[in-house]
Amino acid sequence: MIQRLLIANRGEIAVRVIRTCREMGIETVAVYSTADKENLHVKLADHAVCIGPPPSAKSYLVKENLIMAALKTGCQAIHPGVGFFSENADFARAVQKEGLIFIGPDPDVIDLLGDKVQARNTAKKYGLPITPGTEGAVSDPQAAIAAAEQLGFPVIIKAAAGGGGKGMRIVRSAAELPENLAIASREALANFADGTVFIERYLENPRHVELQIIADGQGTVLVLGERDCSVQKRHQKLIEESPSPGVDDDMRTRMAEGAVRMFRELKYRGAGTIEFLVSGKDFYFMEVNARVQVEHPVSEFVTGVDIIRQQILACTEGRLEIDPASVHLNGWSIECRINALSPGKVTRLDIPGGPGVRFDSFLYNGCTVPPHYDSMVAKLIVHGPSRERALARMNRALQELVIEGIKTNAAQQRWIINHSTFRSGQFGTAYYGEIEKEVEHVH
Amino acid sequence: MDDKTLITLVEKFGSSQLAELELNDGSLHLVLRKEGAIRSAGSAANAAIEAGAAGNARSVASPVAVSGQSGPVAAAQTGSGHADSGHGTSSSAPAADHAVHLGLPVNAGSPAATGEIITSPIVATFYRSSSPDAPLFVEVGTKVKAGQTLCILEAMKMMNHLEAEFDCEILAVKAENGDMVEYGQALFEVKRL
Numbered sequence: 001m002i003q004r005l006l007i008a009n010r011g012e013i014a015v016r017v018i019r020t021c022r023e024m025g026i027e028t029v030a031v032y033s034t035a036d037k038e039n040l041h042v043k044l045a046d047h048a049v050c051i052g053p054p055p056s057a058k059s060y061l062v063k064e065n066l067i068m069a070a071l072k073t074g075c076q077a078i079h080p081g082v083g084f085f086s087e088n089a090d091f092a093r094a095v096q097k098e099g100l101i102f103i104g105p106d107p108d109v110i111d112l113l114g115d116k117v118q119a120r121n122t123a124k125k126y127g128l129p130i131t132p133g134t135e136g137a138v139s140d141p142q143a144a145i146a147a148a149e150q151l152g153f154p155v156i157i158k159a160a161a162g163g164g165g166k167g168m169r170i171v172r173s174a175a176e177l178p179e180n181l182a183i184a185s186r187e188a189l190a191n192f193a194d195g196t197v198f199i200e201r202y203l204e205n206p207r208h209v210e211l212q213i214i215a216d217g218q219g220t221v222l223v224l225g226e227r228d229c230s231v232q233k234r235h236q237k238l239i240e241e242s243p244s245p246g247v248d249d250d251m252r253t254r255m256a257e258g259a260v261r262m263f264r265e266l267k268y269r270g271a272g273t274i275e276f277l278v279s280g281k282d283f284y285f286m287e288v289n290a291r292v293q294v295e296h297p298v299s300e301f302v303t304g305v306d307i308i309r310q311q312i313l314a315c316t317e318g319r320l321e322i323d324p325a326s327v328h329l330n331g332w333s334i335e336c337r338i339n340a341l342s343p344g345k346v347t348r349l350d351i352p353g354g355p356g357v358r359f360d361s362f363l364y365n366g367c368t369v370p371p372h373y374d375s376m377v378a379k380l381i382v383h384g385p386s387r388e389r390a391l392a393r394m395n396r397a398l399q400e401l402v403i404e405g406i407k408t409n410a411a412q413q414r415w416i417i418n419h420s421t422f423r424s425g426q427f428g429t430a431y432y433g434e435i436e437k438e439v440e441h442v443h
Numbered sequence: 444m445d446d447k448t449l450i451t452l453v454e455k456f457g458s459s460q461l462a463e464l465e466l467n468d469g470s471l472h473l474v475l476r477k478e479g480a481i482r483s484a485g486s487a488a489n490a491a492i493e494a495g496a497a498g499n500a501r502s503v504a505s506p507v508a509v510s511g512q513s514g515p516v517a518a519a520q521t522g523s524g525h526a527d528s529g530h531g532t533s534s535s536a537p538a539a540d541h542a543v544h545l546g547l548p549v550n551a552g553s554p555a556a557t558g559e560i561i562t563s564p565i566v567a568t569f570y571r572s573s574s575p576d577a578p579l580f581v582e583v584g585t586k587v588k589a590g591q592t593l594c595i596l597e598a599m600k601m602m603n604h605l606e607a608e609f610d611c612e613i614l615a616v617k618a619e620n621g622d623m624v625e626y627g628q629a630l631f632e633v634k635r636l
Binding site: 064073 | 566
């Protein structure tokens with residue numbers, strides 16, 4: 001067992017990792033920018049090192065300061081959290097070069113999965129269905145039109161190196177294609193320093209379903225159920241649940257078989273997520289996130305597995321504590337992300353409690369939410385025996401939650417989970433767009 | 444350094460918020476300074492470390508200044524950085540040759556303080572001399588000239604000289620030799636001369 005670990009992140013995920021480390025007897029080193037000096041992760045960690053001024057590019061994204069902080073404080077490993085360097089192969093290599101353990105998969109695996117064209121080809125190789133699309137990069141408008149007509153409109157142009165919706169264009173006719181191809185390529189170049197784009201058939205209102213993977217790096221791969229993350233505001237997930245109302249046992253089995261084959265062949269290590277678009281009875285591979293994800297607690301609730309603990313064991317000792325035969329999905333779990341709509345000082349905080357309620361957050365009474373970082377300040381997660389009872393519990397927990405001093409989306413989340421479409425379970429990624437105007441009037 | 448590199452450097456410096464940039468690659472010593480620039484607050488840069496540690500031994504990082512922060516100011520300067528050269532993991536004997544020079548991390552002290560505080564622009568190990576046997580760069584009472592080395596900050600096997608930005612007298616040394624220091628940590632309390 002390692003003795004000390006540095007968390008190269010901030011806020012809620014840093015707090016989450018510290019909590020598990022403390023249970024495992026691993027000392028933690030937090031890093032912080034000058035804006036985060038009073039952040040909860042700094043208070044909870046055994047040690048803390050200031051790594052720079054508020055902008056992430058000068059603090060949480062300065063590799064040398066993070067690695068120096070780990071070396072100088074005697075850490076054996078670095079946990080990258082989510083975002084920042086969590087899927088950065090160069091950072092992982094730099095960490096390993098200094099003799100430290102990177103809590104994540106091998107840098108070459110990160111590279112392979114980070115390239116969407118390569119990732120699609122890899123998924124296909126292991127028998128996972130992919131959205132019909134071009135085999136490789138597209139740059140010539142005539143070739144693009146020919147490809148799109150064969151796929152059938154609408155199509156979506158995507159950046160090979162992309163993510164977060166940037167460099168994506170939906171095209172509904174051949175006439176719109178050449179211009180959008182050029183714009184998408186320019187957007188991709190501007191955002192990812194790589195203008196390579198490809199074309200796929202566009203699914204109008206699919207569900208976003210992902211599998212939670214945990215693997216030991218030696219070929220043992222476990223699937224901890226699926227998560228449905230279809231409630232998204234411009235590709236930003238807002239509400240997640242496990243299991244998915246749109247996935248039956250047959251689809252779950254087919255998804256898991258392909259995913260296990262793929263992750264086993266990659267000798268994948270640690271936590272990862274494989275994302276699919278689900279349309280009726282069909283599902284298509286979308287991408288892999290080679291890290292732990294924000295919404296991992298819903299999988300923890302339905303499987304009883306501490307994913308961060310297993311991730312650390314897999315990456316530091318090459319082992320897992322879970323017996324594959326013992327993984328069962330129990331009940332239903334739902335997560336609402338609580339986002340700050342404005343920065344500021346929290347003047348009152350009432351945290352929901354009681355059975356089946358979990359509140360993961362870096363907030364405390366009197367803390368400041370700085371304006372420099374991600375808007376998510378908390379995750380409210382509930383567990384119940386059924387979807388209906390989990391929703392009743394979420395409704396109750398959101399009523400208990402009081403955050404004053406900053407504006408949040410808590411009331412909007414409560415509106416959504418009580419909306420008839422959400423209650424029906426029949427919705428896709430276009431759902432939020434349909435209710436957005438109504439949601440934004442909720443305070 | 445060829446003319447093109449020099450012109451690029453001057454242009455980048457001109458559009459940056461840095462007050463001063465000093466470059467010494469062994470064959471050339473270049474100092475760029477803006478007249479009347481405010482140099483005690485308002486920007487921060489530690490690009491020298493980023494570029495140096497990335498193995499670009501002779502490249503000059505284009506310093507990216509950040510406005511509106513109250514952090515320390517650091518002019519980024521690279522000499523011939525030694526990211527991969529055999530200093531090994533030694534933490535006891537910082538070599539003074541081929542050093543990267545960092546300038547002016549200065550914070551105005553609180554109004555009640557008697558002097559100004561010089562802080563660390565990076566996470567590093569703090570050394571008060573160039574080697575365990577060498578004399579200390581400065582002691583309490585030492586009067587230093589602008590540009591004089593105050594200490595060495597070792598990070599990623601690179602020895603970064605921290606230089607005084609202005610003539611001053613050392614009132615107090617705030618860190619112990621061999622300590623890990625973090626960004627913004629007080630290293631010296633000084634009185635401007």
